[in-house]
Amino acid sequence: MSNAPLLQIENLHARLADDPSVEILRGIDLTIRPGEVHSIMGPNGSGKSTLAQLLAGKEDYEVTDGRILFMGQDVEDLGPDDRANMGMFLAFQYPVEVPGVSAMQFLKAAVNAKRAFAGEAEMDAGSLIRHFRAKAEQINVPFDMLKRNANEGFSGGERKRFEIYQMAVLDAQLGILDETDSGLDIDALRIVSEGVNSMRDGMRGFLLITHYQRLLEYIVPDFVHVLVNGKFVKSGGKELALELEQHGYAPFGVHEHAAIAPPAGASA
Amino acid sequence: MTTLDADRCACGCTDAPCFVDALRQLGRQRFDELGWPTRRDESWRYTDVSPIANTQWREPGDALPADVYPADVARFAIPDLDAVTLVFVDGVFRPELSDDASDLGAGVTCTLLPEAVRERASWLDGRIGTLTSETDDAFTAMSNARAGELGVVLHANAGARAAKPVRVLSIASDPTPVAAHPRHVIIAGKGAGVTFIEHSVCLADDAVSFTNAVTEVFADDGAKVEHYFLEQDSERAFNVSTLAIRQGASSDVHSHTILLGGRLVRNNVMPTLIGEDAHCLINGLYVGQGRQHLDNAMRVRHAAPNCRSRQHYKGIMNDRSRGVFTGRIIVDPVAQQTDAIQSNRNMLLSDDARINARPQLEIYADDVRCTHGCTTGRVDDELVFYFRSRGIPENVSRAMLIYAFAAEGFERMSLKPVRRLLAAEMIAKLPGAQGLSIELD
Ligand SMILES: Nc1ncnc2c1ncn2[C@@H]1O[C@H](COP(=O)(O)OP(=O)(O)O)[C@@H](O)[C@H]1O
Ligand SMILES: [Mg+2]
Numbered sequence: 001m002s003n004a005p006l007l008q009i010e011n012l013h014a015r016l017a018d019d020p021s022v023e024i025l026r027g028i029d030l031t032i033r034p035g036e037v038h039s040i041m042g043p044n045g046s047g048k049s050t051l052a053q054l055l056a057g058k059e060d061y062e063v064t065d066g067r068i069l070f071m072g073q074d075v076e077d078l079g080p081d082d083r084a085n086m087g088m089f090l091a092f093q094y095p096v097e098v099p100g101v102s103a104m105q106f107l108k109a110a111v112n113a114k115r116a117f118a119g120e121a122e123m124d125a126g127s128l129i130r131h132f133r134a135k136a137e138q139i140n141v142p143f144d145m146l147k148r149n150a151n152e153g154f155s156g157g158e159r160k161r162f163e164i165y166q167m168a169v170l171d172a173q174l175g176i177l178d179e180t181d182s183g184l185d186i187d188a189l190r191i192v193s194e195g196v197n198s199m200r201d202g203m204r205g206f207l208l209i210t211h212y213q214r215l216l217e218y219i220v221p222d223f224v225h226v227l228v229n230g231k232f233v234k235s236g237g238k239e240l241a242l243e244l245e246q247h248g249y250a251p252f253g254v255h256e257h258a259a260i261a262p263p264a265g266a267s268a
Numbered sequence: 269m270t271t272l273d274a275d276r277c278a279c280g281c282t283d284a285p286c287f288v289d290a291l292r293q294l295g296r297q298r299f300d301e302l303g304w305p306t307r308r309d310e311s312w313r314y315t316d317v318s319p320i321a322n323t324q325w326r327e328p329g330d331a332l333p334a335d336v337y338p339a340d341v342a343r344f345a346i347p348d349l350d351a352v353t354l355v356f357v358d359g360v361f362r363p364e365l366s367d368d369a370s371d372l373g374a375g376v377t378c379t380l381l382p383e384a385v386r387e388r389a390s391w392l393d394g395r396i397g398t399l400t401s402e403t404d405d406a407f408t409a410m411s412n413a414r415a416g417e418l419g420v421v422l423h424a425n426a427g428a429r430a431a432k433p434v435r436v437l438s439i440a441s442d443p444t445p446v447a448a449h450p451r452h453v454i455i456a457g458k459g460a461g462v463t464f465i466e467h468s469v470c471l472a473d474d475a476v477s478f479t480n481a482v483t484e485v486f487a488d489d490g491a492k493v494e495h496y497f498l499e500q501d502s503e504r505a506f507n508v509s510t511l512a513i514r515q516g517a518s519s520d521v522h523s524h525t526i527l528l529g530g531r532l533v534r535n536n537v538m539p540t541l542i543g544e545d546a547h548c549l550i551n552g553l554y555v556g557q558g559r560q561h562l563d564n565a566m567r568v569r570h571a572a573p574n575c576r577s578r579q580h581y582k583g584i585m586n587d588r589s590r591g592v593f594t595g596r597i598i599v600d601p602v603a604q605q606t607d608a609i610q611s612n613r614n615m616l617l618s619d620d621a622r623i624n625a626r627p628q629l630e631i632y633a634d635d636v637r638c639t640h641g642c643t644t645g646r647v648d649d650e651l652v653f654y655f656r657s658r659g660i661p662e663n664v665s666r667a668m669l670i671y672a673f674a675a676e677g678f679e680r681m682s683l684k685p686v687r688r689l690l691a692a693e694m695i696a697k698l699p700g701a702q703g704l705s706i707e708l709d
Binding site (some may be wrong): 099 | 301471648649650653654655657658659660661662664665668669671672673675
């Protein structure tokens with residue numbers, strides 16, 4: 001496979017569709033090539049989740065300038081399901097509870113949707129279960145989790161692990177992780193990170209969105225970008241994350257109460 | 269309603285009048301006093317019955333029996349359900365299409381009502397009509413006036429358990445309007461257990477029927493009764509049904525109602541808990557489309573201490589359909605330690621669909637737990653986005669979410685074949701859900 005970018009974001013400007021006076025993203029450029037791990041760090045409210053959701057196709061936001069290419073294709077006319085079926089995956093900051101649909105039924109529908117998109121027949125029940133089991137082992141989630149309704153009554157940690165599990169089951173090519181680390185204790189953080197690392201194969205790309213540097217000790221990024229007020233104010237290598245740990249976002253004119261290291265027992 | 273003045277004994281007794289006659293007279297009087305309900309009647313505020321009142325109805329059996337064959341009956345089977353099915357076509361019992369009811373197990377008997385009036389008077393005298401005679405509902409009064417002519421009696425001696433469910437399958441075949449007033453009586457003696465299914469279907473989409481069914485359930489101390497009402501009439505049909513229940517001490521009654529068809533449907537469920545520690549579950553789902561009007565009126569009366577009632581009703585309304593839910597809970601002064609929960613949740617699938625929901629709590633005891641909740645919403649956009657972000661197309665996402673909303677209540681049913689049938693019916697109604705095969709176990 002070529003080294004063509006997985007994702008290209010060019011001069012992206014976006015605002016709230018319902019309230020055009022709320023400008024959130026103010027000119028973002030980002031290229032992710034196969035095998036690369038990028039991290040976006042930024043204080044609360046800087047636009048991290050907006051960027052993640054916009055990439056995944058959320059219609060709450062309106063692009064006013066610039067464009068997004070995924071696998072070389074302008075995503076403007078692609079629905080969230082098309083993007084997902086092309087290999088994009090968003091691990092949500094706040095995964096929603098799905099009443100009445102088990103995690104298994106949910107993933108079965110997702111796997112078969114992806115196969116239909118690729119013009120393939122549905123996966124038979126036996127192969128599906130084997131696939132689910134193999135991925136459960138790889139990501140270190142209990143298989144029994146799949147019998148419960150998706151996210152319903154899951155703890156914060158379980159939800160995040162289930163997101164990573166879904167990413168593996170769907171064999172995503174670009175994983176966008178929106179604050180997957182927040183609310184996790186050290187053990188859960190390690191499990192989640194090992195899951196992500198187990199998927200790094202030199203071809204897949206990852207975009208790790210985080211407030212804290214801690215996650216980046218487990219999943220080491222190739223590039224770090226600092227997002228403040230809807231713009232990258234600085235980009236660099238992994239050392240930039242350490243810089244942020246020492247000085248916080250203050251050098252960028254942001255004064256937060258919280259330290260860069262999460263307070264003990266911090267939750268999402 | 270000329271036949272209200274019938275002068276012969278309506279159940280065909282030779283030495284008229286029989287013990288049901290007083291009920292019939294009372295019914296005629298009461299209907300004359302009440303007249304057809306209007307929107308000014310509080311209980312009928314959202315439902316206009318004038319299309320029923322203004323139709324010239326034919327009596328069951330006035331025309332030649334309709335051509336209905338075993339293959340037609342098979343179409344309405346509940347797959348894998350081992351039940352005794354009794355078939356009525358346009359309000360006429362059809363023995364050649366029905367199962368033999370003799371193998372329900374020791375102490376359990378199922379007969380036609382007119383036969384039971386003649387031969388099993390001791391079961392019915394002092395029971396039939398006792399839950400309906402003092403009605404302020406014109407349809408129930410009408411039913412009282414016709415009591416004994418049509419219907420089924422299911423009787424279980426103390427301690428007897430029915431070997432299988434009894435299913436009354438009512439088939440409407442006729443595009444000329446036929447009105448039927450069946451009355452079913454279910455008597456579960458002390459510690460007995462029975463399951464009764466009322467299944468209402470149509471052979472032709474243009475079948476016009478008016479069914480005014482009243483079912484009286486007597487659950488004696490410790491009895492367990494499960495009642496299903498599966499309503500799949502044509503969208504030109506009128507269906508008024510009343511389930512009146514008397515529960516003795518420690519009895520347990522479950523009522524499951526699924527309204528899928530009908531132009532105008534009124535579903536009354538009225539348990540009275542008269543013995544201590546009685547439990548009742550009222551589970552329902554109404555799914556409307558086109559211009560269907562589906563009205564549900566619950567009246568749960570706690571008349572003894574320490575009883576528990578649960579009401580879970582859900583509506584899914586599409587197109588220009590309208591759903592009504594009235595949930596009345598009455599807690600008598602003696603009914604201390606009542607534990608009553610009522611929940612009514614509705615999903616609107618179109619801008620023109622409507623819901624009117626009203627809880628009515630009348631609590632006259634002080635030491636009770638009585639909660640109610642009512643919501644009306646749409647398919648949650650956040651959930652649709654979550655599904656789509658996993659590659660699931662929008663129509664399939666919505667279908668899965670609507671299905672999941674509906675199916676929650678299926679899990680409260682003990683008969684898995686009924687659950688599976690309903691799952692298939694729901695999936696057939698939801699574009700995009702076809703082939704989803706959401707398994708139930
Ligand atoms: N759907 C929305 N409705 C209203 N405001 C929004 C919405 N999405 C984002 N915003 C606003 O945009 C800004 C960026 O939000 P977000 O992208 O969630 O930040 P972050 O993830 O970096 O904390 C915030 O000021 C937030 O209030
Ligand atoms: Mg965020």
